[in-house]
Amino acid sequence: MNIFTEYGTKVAAVLGSLAADGTLPQGLDLSRVAVDPPRDASHGDLSTNAAMVLAKPAGMKPRDLAALIAERLNTEDEVLSTDIAGPGFINLRLDTMVWRRCLAEILAAGTAYGNSAIGAGERVNVEFVSANPTGPMHIGHARGAVFGDVLASLLVKAGYSVVRDYYVNDAGEQVNVLSRSAYLRYREALGEDIGEIPSGLYPGDYLRPVGKALAEKYGDSLLGKPESEWLPELRAFTIDAMMDMIRADLDAFGIRHDVFTSERALVEAGKVDAALKTLSDRGLIYEGVLEPPKGKTPDDWEPREQTLFRATDFGDEVDRALVKSDGSWTYFASDIACHLDKFQRGSKTLIDVWGADHGGYVRRMKAATTAISEGQAALDVKICQIVKLMDNGEPIKMSKRAGTFVTLRDLVDEVGPGVVRFIMLTRSNDAPLDFDLTKVTEQSRDNPVFYVQYAHARCHSVARMATETFPGITGSNANLSLLEDEVELSLLRLLAQWPRTVEAAANAHEPHRIAYYLHDVAAEFHGLWTKGKEQTDLRVILEDNQPLTAARLALVEGVRIVIASGLELMGVEPVKELR
RNA sequence: GCGCCCGUAGCUCAGUCGGAUAGAGCACCAGAUUCCUAAUCUGGGGGUCACAGGUUCGAAUCCUGUCGGGCGCACCA
Numbered sequence: 001m002n003i004f005t006e007y008g009t010k011v012a013a014v015l016g017s018l019a020a021d022g023t024l025p026q027g028l029d030l031s032r033v034a035v036d037p038p039r040d041a042s043h044g045d046l047s048t049n050a051a052m053v054l055a056k057p058a059g060m061k062p063r064d065l066a067a068l069i070a071e072r073l074n075t076e077d078e079v080l081s082t083d084i085a086g087p088g089f090i091n092l093r094l095d096t097m098v099w100r101r102c103l104a105e106i107l108a109a110g111t112a113y114g115n116s117a118i119g120a121g122e123r124v125n126v127e128f129v130s131a132n133p134t135g136p137m138h139i140g141h142a143r144g145a146v147f148g149d150v151l152a153s154l155l156v157k158a159g160y161s162v163v164r165d166y167y168v169n170d171a172g173e174q175v176n177v178l179s180r181s182a183y184l185r186y187r188e189a190l191g192e193d194i195g196e197i198p199s200g201l202y203p204g205d206y207l208r209p210v211g212k213a214l215a216e217k218y219g220d221s222l223l224g225k226p227e228s229e230w231l232p233e234l235r236a237f238t239i240d241a242m243m244d245m246i247r248a249d250l251d252a253f254g255i256r257h258d259v260f261t262s263e264r265a266l267v268e269a270g271k272v273d274a275a276l277k278t279l280s281d282r283g284l285i286y287e288g289v290l291e292p293p294k295g296k297t298p299d300d301w302e303p304r305e306q307t308l309f310r311a312t313d314f315g316d317e318v319d320r321a322l323v324k325s326d327g328s329w330t331y332f333a334s335d336i337a338c339h340l341d342k343f344q345r346g347s348k349t350l351i352d353v354w355g356a357d358h359g360g361y362v363r364r365m366k367a368a369t370t371a372i373s374e375g376q377a378a379l380d381v382k383i384c385q386i387v388k389l390m391d392n393g394e395p396i397k398m399s400k401r402a403g404t405f406v407t408l409r410d411l412v413d414e415v416g417p418g419v420v421r422f423i424m425l426t427r428s429n430d431a432p433l434d435f436d437l438t439k440v441t442e443q444s445r446d447n448p449v450f451y452v453q454y455a456h457a458r459c460h461s462v463a464r465m466a467t468e469t470f471p472g473i474t475g476s477n478a479n480l481s482l483l484e485d486e487v488e489l490s491l492l493r494l495l496a497q498w499p500r501t502v503e504a505a506a507n508a509h510e511p512h513r514i515a516y517y518l519h520d521v522a523a524e525f526h527g528l529w530t531k532g533k534e535q536t537d538l539r540v541i542l543e544d545n546q547p548l549t550a551a552r553l554a555l556v557e558g559v560r561i562v563i564a565s566g567l568e569l570m571g572v573e574p575v576k577e578l579r
Numbered sequence: 580g581c582g583c584c585c586g587u588a589g590c591u592c593a594g595u596c597g598g599a600u601a602g603a604g605c606a607c608c609a610g611a612u613u614c615c616u617a618a619u620c621u622g623g624g625g626g627u628c629a630c631a632g633g634u635u636c637g638a639a640u641c642c643u644g645u646c647g648g649g650c651g652c653a654c655c656a
Contacts, residue, residue: 032596039599049598052636062636086599087636132656172656290653293581306654317582317652324654331656359583360651383584385649430584431592432649443618446605454618465615504595516593519603523620530620534611541615578618 002116002499003102004046007092008035011048014072023068024058037497041490044083044091045098052088062088099492100480106495106558107476111565114498118506119160125347126152127165129250129257133242134178135204137249137408140355143384143433145408146424146571148353149255150511151382153569158506163347164257167338170239171263172331178202178242179235180227185211186234190220210241249409253417254571266337272329275337275372276322284310284371290318309336314367336368343369343377350379351509356386380509384429390436415441418572422449425515425570443578448519452563453575455522458529459560460576462540466553470546475554482551485538487531491524491555498562502569511570518566525559 011033018024033054038047051066058065063084070082070090081093106113128148131137137145152162169175181202188194189211197203214222214237222230243260250256266272279285289303308319309332322333342350350369354361362381369379389396389406396406411420415437423440426448427433443450466473483489498517505513532539540552564574 034596034598036595036598039601043599047599052598055636089599134656169656174656293652301653304653321654326654330654335656356584356650358651358656361656362583383650385584427592432585434591445619447618448604450618451604454616458616458619462615469615500595507596512593513595516603523603526619527621529615530611530617532615533617533620536614539615578616 002503003098003496004035004037004500005503007046007048008033010073010076011035011050011069014069015050015054017072018068024054028054028057030054037493038089038091041493043085043089044081045094045493046092048090048092049088051084051090055088066090096484096489097481099489099496100483102496103480103483103492103554103558106561107554110561111568113561114502114565115157115159116499116503116506117159118503119155119158121159121161122349123161123163123347124155124349124351125163125165125342125345126155126351126353127167127342128152128353129246129255130167130169131246132169132174133239133246134174134202135242136206137246139387139389139406139408139411139435142253142408142411142420143387143424143429144353144355145250145253145255146421147382147384147429147511148351150421150425150514150570151351151353151509153571154502154506154511154514157502157569160506163259163342163345165342166257166260167335168239168243168260168262168264169331171267171329171334175235175239176231179231179238182207182210182214182238183222183227183230183234186214186218186222187211189215190223206245207238210238213237213241249407249412252409253412253420261338261341263334263338266334266341267329271341272334272337275340276333278340279309279336279371282371284313285322286310288319290321309364309368309371311364311367314370316363316367320364320368332364332368335365336372339365339369339377339379340372343373348373348377350377352379352381354381354383356383359383382429382509385432387424387433387435390434390439392436392438396437419449421571422452422515425512428510428512448515449572450578451526452518452522452567454578455525456560456563456567456574457576457578458525459556459563462556463553463560466541466549469541469543470549473546473550473553475550475552475557478550478554479547480551480554482548483555487528487538488552488555491528491559494521494524495558495562498565514566514569518563521559521562521566 012030015024015028015030015033019026019028033048033050035046035048038044048069051069052062055062055065066084066088070084073079073090073092074082078095078098079092080095083091085091109115126148129137129141129145131141149164152164155162177200181197184194184197184201185207188208214234217237222234276285286308287305288308289305290308292301304325306321307323309322311320312318320332321330324330339350352365362383365381366379369377419440423435424433439447440449441447445451463474483492501513501517505511528538540549540556542549567574
């Protein structure tokens with residue numbers, strides 16, 4: 001149970017009773033009423049803004065209304081006292097049993113603590129990674145991959161039914177280029193000296209094994225044939241090989257998608273035609289000529305009649321092209337079909353995770369999603385800013401040509417999937433991120449992964465040590481009422497915020513909040529620990545007091561569970577020991 | 580030129596659908612270790628929340644404008 005929503009319900013009940021009395025008008029909008037932890041712990045345990053939010057619609061002074069609400073909240077058994085502060089905050093001081101009750105819930109629930117039902121089983125589609133199947137993934141993909149995966153896990157924990165989707169862009173010109181590159185490697189595998197890879201083709205060595213596999217499959221039967229005879233077959237083969245490689249890389253990173261949607265399959269199944277016909281039937285598609293871009297006109301710009309979607313009807317700046325000059329669909333056209341497909345598979349909430357270079361694409365895709373679903377589906381696009389790869393404070397310059405290109409696989413092999421995952425969530429997606437290969441593996445306080453893992457390991461360590469003094473001792477069945485020191489209670493209050501943190505992060509689609517919360521928990525725990533160094537009666541293991549030792553082990557177990565719950569959510573394995 | 584994102588301590592960044600005295604790490608200064616892992620902790624200095632207006636009980640947060648930085652800008656994906 002989430003103590004904050006629990007008291008939110010109690011506050012709402014009080015407001016209901018005041019309305020029933022006629023003290024408050026009927027039908028007040030309570031959506032802005034919140035129950036929060038006060039910023040300053042000296043204000044009490046819980047705080048509500050109810051009186052300030054409702055004063056105006058109720059036609060009362062905030063503090064007068066606060067007094068009425070506080071009076072009724074005061075009759076709750078667990079409420080020790082209420083007071084009214086500042087412009088009309090109602091601060092509640094609770095019986096400390098409330099926090100011990102939370103600890104008992106944590107121990108009973110294990111890492112399922114923090115699970116929430118706010119999603120009510122609603123289906124949400126999260127599309128992420130969606131790297132083009134033309135080569136291995138690089139470090140830039142890592143951030144979006146972690147972000148999308150953890151956001152999906154977060155939504156699951158909050159009670160949503162989530163589909164992890166990967167949209168495979170296997171229909172454009174780029175996959176033809178890929179096929180030609182693979183064909184060259186095929187000739188190479190048959191013994192031909194192909195010399196330098198011509199510019200415009202993919203030069204990477206990763207296509208060599210594909211060439212070899214092609215040589216084994218086809219022998220020399222494709223040599224000397226015109227492109228039209230081998231391209232489609234070879235393209236399918238090469239894309240499969242690239243997707244196998246990408247899937248293997250993702251697997252090593254602990255990421256699994258539920259659905260891989262092929263752009264080509266959508267086109268071939270006629271879904272693009274169908275989607276655009278729907279829009280056309282609603283009068284949202286027309287043949288027209290766009291104005292040249294203002295300010296900076298491309299050199300080769302010339303007026304051209306195109307098939308356009310009325311994106312401006314849905315908040316975009318200009319109408320958008322759907323058909324290329326060669327007659328094939330634009331990427332945008334098939335993307336509309338893709339989003340319609342997600343909607344038809346049952347998701348009204350769609351989330352796309354994109355890189356910073358796609359920022360200019362957001363409006364048109366939102367416009368299209370609104371249009372194609374007739375306003376029933378909502379698309380949220382999360383843009384991940386760039387990752388700057390550093391080494392001990394110095395930027396690493398990456399270049400495909402110079403061979404200093406860092407792939408996702410290299411990164412994961414070098415520092416481990418857990419470290420990469422955690423570091424990627426130490427910033428909001430809106431902020432650029434420095435990823436320092438040296439610092440992220442340092443065992444020091446300025447490495448947040450280590451800092452949190454260390455707290456988790458300490459929890460294990462102390463439980464292990466305790467059994468040497470008291471064989472078989474655990475925190476389960478401990479008398480929790482022995483936990484009464486202020487530092488213990490303050491840690492309990494923080495642990496009780498875990499469900500609320502999960503819900504807030506899920507609502508905001510902001511998985512980085514989990515990382516920050518875990519850092520707070522670790523800091524609070526490290527602080528408590530060190531207090532025990534100086535003040536020996538605050539230690540966990542007290543040789544002359546087995547009951548209190550058991551109670552403190554319960555607290556430590558609570559910390560361990562919450563940290564483990566958070567790390568699990570982030571896809572990071574909690575460690576039991578640090579070496 | 581237009582759109583989106585960003586601008587918070589010397590540096591890198593958090594900041595709860597607007598809430599009380601704006602926080603953390605790094606760096607700097609002063610301390611804590613016979614004792615559960617000091618790989619940690621405690622304390623200190625450091626702020627015009629880019630700037631100017633507006634909205635309201637209340638603005639770092641919302642709105643408008645200005646300045647600065649990043650990304651993008653007909654048919655690529």
